[in-house]
Amino acid sequence: MQRGEVPVVELSLLKVQATETMEYCAREALQIFGGAGFMRGNKVERIYREVRVYAIGGGSEEIMRDLAARQLAL
């Protein structure tokens, strides 16, 4: 990026990877917290609920993968 390049493929797949990782972590955190992690006001509940917004907002997994595939002319 600092060299003025826009690595669209890498950035697209990185967003997918990052949000899938966040989703996994949120799931594991809720599993560890059990019922408490489900209660409103608990930070884990908030992250678990909001993780889909990060995954969908700004380009869902399908859109980012499609973008990367098009850039690679697959």
Ligand SMILES: Cc1cc2nc3c(=O)[nH]c(=O)nc-3n(C[C@H](O)[C@H](O)[C@H](O)COP(=O)(O)OP(=O)(O)OC[C@H]3O[C@@H](n4cnc5c(N)ncnc54)[C@H](O)[C@@H]3O)c2cc1C
């Ligand atoms: C809390 C919140 C805050 C937001 N803030 C902003 C903001 O600040 N700025 C902004 O610009 N937008 C914002 N958005 C909008 C957000 O970027 C869109 O919700 C997101 O891009 C998905 O678009 P959509 O909701 O129209 O869903 P759709 O585009 O209808 O997608 C619904 C589903 O269909 C799938 N899909 C759609 N098209 C294809 C395709 N061609 N191939 C395969 N699958 C497809 C998607 O992957 C998704 O799973 C916000 C949304 C939320 C919920």
